[in-house]
Amino acid sequence: MARRRYRARLPMAVMAAVVVMSSLAATGSAATGVAADDGPGPDKPMIRYTEYGIPHIIASNWEGLGTGYGYAAAKDNICTLADTYLMVTAQRSRHLGPDGRASPGQNQNTTTNLNSDLYFQRIKDNGVVERLLEKPAPDGPEPEVKEAIRGYVQGYNRYLTETGVNNITDPACRGAAWVRPITELDVYRHAHAEIIMGSADALLDGQVNAAPPGASPTAQPASSPAKTAAKIRDAMAVSREQSMGSNALAVGSQGVSGGTSMLLANPHFPWQGKNRMWQSQLTIPGKTNVSGASLLGFPAVNIGYNENVAWSHTIATVAPFGLFDVQVDPLNPTKYLVDGAWEQMSSQRVGVDVRQPDGSLSKVTRTLWSTRYGPITTSMQGVPLPWVVSAHAVRDVNMDNLRALNSWFRLNQATDVHDVVNTLETTQGVPFFNTVASDRKGNALYAGIQATPNITDEHARSCLTQTGQLLFNQSLRLPNVPPISILDGKRSACDWPEDPNAAAPGLLDPHKQPRLIRSDFVGNANDSAWLANPEQPLAFPRVMGDASAPRSLRTQELILTAQNRISGTDGLPGKGFTPETMGKLLFADNSRAADLALNATVTMCQNAPFGLILVDGNLVNVSEACPILAAWKSHDYTADSRGSWLFANYWSLLLNGQGVEKLPWRVPFDAKDPVHTPNSLDSGSSAVREAFGRAVLALRKAGIPLNAPLSDIQKVIRGGEQIPIHGSISQLGVLNVITPGQVDGKLDILYGSSFVQQVRFTADGPPQASSVMAYSQSANPNSPHYADQTKLFSAGTWVTERFTEDQIAASPELRTKVLN
Known part of the structure; x- marks a missing residue:
């Protein structure tokens, strides 16, 4: 497939880096600690560290970089x-x-x-x-x-x-x-x-763990399609709530003040382990100059900006896999039926070395099974899929994907949002992410162009099993749960078709995938593409998510934040985004759930007879809680907020794993007004009373005062120091998502705002960026950069980024390492 190669235009300061490197080599630099004989040259990559241990890496070629x-x-x-x-x-x-x-x-x-x-x-x-x-x-x-x-x-x-x-x-x-x-x-x-x-x-x-039943399997009770689908849906919903997420907002020329465009990148990634992000700037003079963050171990920027374009990713509502229901021979269950003929599954002995308690090694082997569609699985997200009358085979849209590396290297060199779209279409390597971008020309882009199974709506209607129909369609909807396909494996025609416009076999035509370029704003908060901008709803194949369905409270909060700032109705000075207002709005930690339901909750509390609520046969006195919530007028999850932890516990109990639209609202969801509905919580609902009573009881049992400031409860310990963390869980409609939990037996943050970056372009001059790595650059407790940015994040402050050579050279903490 033919493709175009793009190179970003570089500023003169970066073009001059070759001269800077040569000059340092000739004269040395007391400021950087580089001796004359250690100076960088064409084959000597140089790492310049600025504040908070951020490395700016410059080299003459890709290998050196x-x-x-x-x-x-x-x-x-x-x-x-x-x-x-x-x-x-x-x-x-x-x-x-x-x-x-x-x-x-x-x-x-x-x-x-x-x-x-x-x-x-x-x-x-x-x-x-x-x-x-x-x-x-x-x-x-x-x-x-x-x-x-x-x-x-x-x-x-x-x-x-x-x-x-x-x-x-x-x-x-x-x-x-x-x-x-x-x-x-x-x-x-x-x-x-x-x-x-x-x-x-x-x-x-x-x-x-998939293993075939005996040659003559006895009858086993099987769940109905509806029960199986509901169990899978619920398990997937819990997994999504406890997993990575993200917000991204691109603002075009009509939505900024003092610039041509802005981008907010706010991924909610794990604070521990292999999915930590790490920040750097990567420069080859004349070829690339890009700054941002990547997942550890990738010598490219996954989320960031160059001279002309800034971009981020959000987790998409696309399932990057699909199942095939294959009918098996009851007397030989490793044979399955396709187009009226029996095919033999392939078997494979897989062995690994295992350390025993005494330190010795033994070999554990398993026989794993596969079909023409892919490996057999006997569970999805812990829900059993018994291998009895039929079995389920997995096809992963990304198993043959290393194209993602090409996608990110080319995004690093993009020249505008149209170039971003071209990269996404021609590589189709982005695995399960949306892309949100802005450019110097004043454009804001949303693109749901990614590696997606080629399951058109027509193909789905023809090939979904009964369970698959329930999972794929909206009848069992929960927020952010992607459409999961289970196709009829008895028909070879139900495999993912090949499309000549796709980058690889089995992928959906990228031109059928949603994209939107506007001059006001676009954004995504892990819902589908439908409301990237509510003024221009998008249409797309069902495999990419739902439309005309309730949005999460976080999606509503992102849209309202953008609309109110652009119109100047959010209480901040002026109209349109600036770096100051974008930072303030993200770290205001406003809860959309509190906006919608706090007043009704206070009314319910105040109307409880004698201040008592019946919970499981016991009366709980909630009278103390009423004035605490009534005083929480800011609806925020900042460190000093009081009443917020009580509301968070109550809201989680009220939701009880269901979509927000299932709560007792007086005004139900209306697809014609999806940003403002549902609303008006029914204060007389028994479900509201009981959830509130349970929350009050739970906090008392835990010894947590009902009016405790968030900083007393939600914190991390770094180097023996307690650092309060603001923000809260996604279900509360807080943009600055923070998911607390236990790590090695200690309270910590599991997921949430990780690398947060905002970038502004102007008509000329370098991009202006600020960022904060919420968990800091290093996971090493003995590193000076183990908690320094975590303290910044706690205080709601940012690092002013250094992008040009002059800005880097001006750092008072500049340290240089030349790799001879």
């Missing part, structure tokens, strides 16, 4: 990276035992080390990644991708050699036998694991 990135990333997070390579090479059970927990997907610690190893060992045995590497670009990695990853390996290994395993300062892996030099194949396996992580959590355990 990767070397600098690999060295700097290893310096900050060697243990996290080494643990990731241990996982993707299927070695966790060998070193850590079979019962430990692994995080192969979007969630944290979702499976055992053994199951994770069996899953990745199968991928290794099948040579999946090696086969993809043999393909020429654009199906395989572009030449610059290969060069950068080659350099990354050199940089990572150089840091490890210089430091030595026994001298690593992070206690998480100091002296560990599993910390080792890496290969290029390790890095590609890691990339592939990240690309397929959208399906791993839901289906991994079911694949590695």
